Amino acid sequence: MPRQIFITAIDQERLQKLINEAKEFNAGSKEYLKNLERELKRAHVVASEKIPHNVITMNSKVSLKDLDSAEKMIYTLVYPSDANLLENKISILAPVGTAILGFREGDVIEWEVPDGRVRLEVEKIIYQPEAAGDFDL
Incomplete structure (x- = not known):
């Protein structure tokens, strides 16, 4: 059974709007949208003030470890318009972002990506907007 994930009500609302707009305006493959929508549907939605501080939310900066290669990476999870791989800002619509x-x-995430399957461990949440009191990011 999949692990329970948490999401803030603001993130859920913004992401659902993003999905709806993308479905309306983008032709082609919608697999990434289906994956994100599936994650939103299974998420436990909570108020921004009540989200646990060890949960990855939008605009969180996290340290991840690839369990197969032992490579460590730091990403900030952002909306598509803010994505910039040179700054390690990864879009929520990218497979790893979703x-x-x-x-x-401490969670281990297994996820299908174009090259196969990745196994990532969430090592540390370096910054979470809600923990920092930034509820409107």
């Missing part, structure tokens, strides 16, 4: 949303420190 995969990490709502998970906690």
Whole structure:
């Protein structure tokens, strides 16, 4: 059974709007949208003030470890318009972005990506907007 993931009500609302707009305006493959929508449907939605501080929310900066290669990476999870791989800002619509949303420190995430399957451990949440009191990011 999949792990329970958490998401703030604000993130859920913004992401559902993003999905709806993308479905309306983008032709082509919608697999990434289906994956994100599936994650949103199974998420436990809570108020921003009540989200646990060890949960990855939108605009969180996290340290991940690839369990197969032992490579460590730091990403900030952002909306598509803010994505910038040179700054390690990964879009929620990227496979890894969708995969990490709502998970906690210590969780292991297995996710299908174009090259196969990745196994990532959430090592540390370096910054979470809600923990820092930034509820409107």
